[in-house]
Amino acid sequence: MDSDGRILNVDYIKQSIFKGGLCHTLRKEAWKFLLGYFPWNSTKEERANLQKMKTDEYFRMKLQWKSVSEEQEKRNSRLRDYRSLIEKDVNRTDRTNKFYEGEDNPGLILLHDILMTYCMYDFDLGYVQGMSDLLSPVLYVMENEVDAFWCFVSYMEQMHENFEEQMQGMKTQLIQLSTLLRLLDSGFCSYLESQDSGYLYFCFRWLLIRFKREFSFQDILRLWEVMWTELPCQNFHLLLCCAILESEKQQIMDKHYGFNEILKHINELSMKIDVEYILCKAEAISMQMMNCKELPQAVSEILGIENSSVTPDSDNGEDESAAVLSCPTSLYQSVSTPVTAANGTTDSTQQMSETQS
Known part of the structure; x- marks a missing residue:
């Protein structure tokens, strides 16, 4: 960090978070940067001014529904309707977590x-079931109403299309996931299609709320901050889906699971x-x-x-098949021993610690 409080070496920090996550004591500050609430190149004074402005804006919006x-x-x-949905969802969100347990x-x-205040911020979208799942870990980490709200706003900018009425974001992601899975293991993809599961609707919940109900609360904190680094590529969450599916592939195929069994097993x-x-x-x-060497x-x-050697897509799939042949027969075959990069603890988040002082 320089003398004005600007974060230095952002790429190195993101790499370190990707490889080892964050100590919990650093999350409160680091997540503000990862989510885009604080610009990485902002000074300490600029961040203080931003917080003051955002605090005033938040309470103005809160007063709108309160009054x-x-x-x-x-x-x-x-x-x-928004209030009714929110009250129902809040009463069943992470109630086993001490931060939310009890009456x-x-x-x-x-x-x-x-x-409720987010409904004032974006009244057209308002509240949709599942949004409480995205807010809960953010509020838990921030322990501050205003900071949690604006971090949630930043997160919803990424997730907004998932909750729109047409759900275009969900449709797009399911198509993208199917595209990746077909490249990685066309045989598994064909099996799923034969069981009326080729559209991968059983992954819907994973994508909608970013695995929130698939992992423990503490694991979600780890997983989300890794995804927020946007490393090692965009849409890394789709590769996480592929990794989970590959891990379950043998059982699904060996036991000849059909549509209902696949859905039950994934759930x-x-x-x-x-x-x-x-x-x-x-x-x-x-x-x-x-x-x-070549990717579709x-x-x-x-x-x-x-990739300068990308293979143009075609309707008959011949170009895509050629591209797959330039890779290992099955990409999954060459990832049976994962690289040891996304574990351990990071020793390179000192700059984040300094922002708290």
């Missing part, structure tokens, strides 16, 4: 108030997935992709990989 009378709310069906818990009140993975193993496996897959253009675009 609505019962009579006014009776004439505003959308606000009533009249301050954490629950903050969760409710932040989500029952919740809280049973080893986060470090999956992170390593997904990173290994990304490295295999990057080292592939669609895959390069999904992962944001610059």
Whole structure:
């Protein structure tokens, strides 16, 4: 950090977070940068001014819904619906976590108030079921209503399309995931298609709320901060999906699971997935992709990989098949031993620690 409080060597910090995560004491400050609430090149004074401005803005928006009378709310069906959904979801979000357990818990009140205020921030979207799952870990880490709100706003900028009525973001991601899986293991993809599971709808929850209900609360903190580094490629969460599916491929195929069995099996993975193993496996897959001599253009675009040898896509799939032949027969075969990069603890987040002083 320089004398004005600017973070130096951002790439190195992101690499370190990707490889080892963050100590919990650093998350409160680091997540503000990772989520884009604080610009990486901002000075300490600029951040203080930003927080003051955002605090004022937050409480102005909060006052908007707080000051609505019962009579006014009776004439505003959308606000009533938002409030009803929020109250239902808040009462069942992470209630086993000490931060949210018990009745009249301050954490629950903050969760409710932040989500209601978000409805004022983006009234068109308002509240959609699942958004409380995205806010809960952020509020837990921030322990501050205003900072949690603006970090949540930044996160929702990434996730907004997942919750829109047309759900275009979800449709796009499922198509992208299918494209990646077909390159990685066309045989497994064909099996899933034969069982009416080729659209990968059983991965819907993974994508909608970024694995929030698949891993323990502490593992989610680790997983999300890794994804927020945007390393080693864009849409890394899709490779995490591929890594999980590859881990379950043998059981699904050997036991000849059909549509219902596949759905049941995937749902029952919740809280049973080893986060470090999956992170390593997904990173290994990304490295295999990057080292592939030729990639279909669609895959390069999904992962944001610059490849001068990309193979244009075609309707009959011949070009894509040629590209796959330039890679290992199955990319999965070469990732059975994950690279050891996404584990351990980082020793390179000292600059983050200094921002707290």
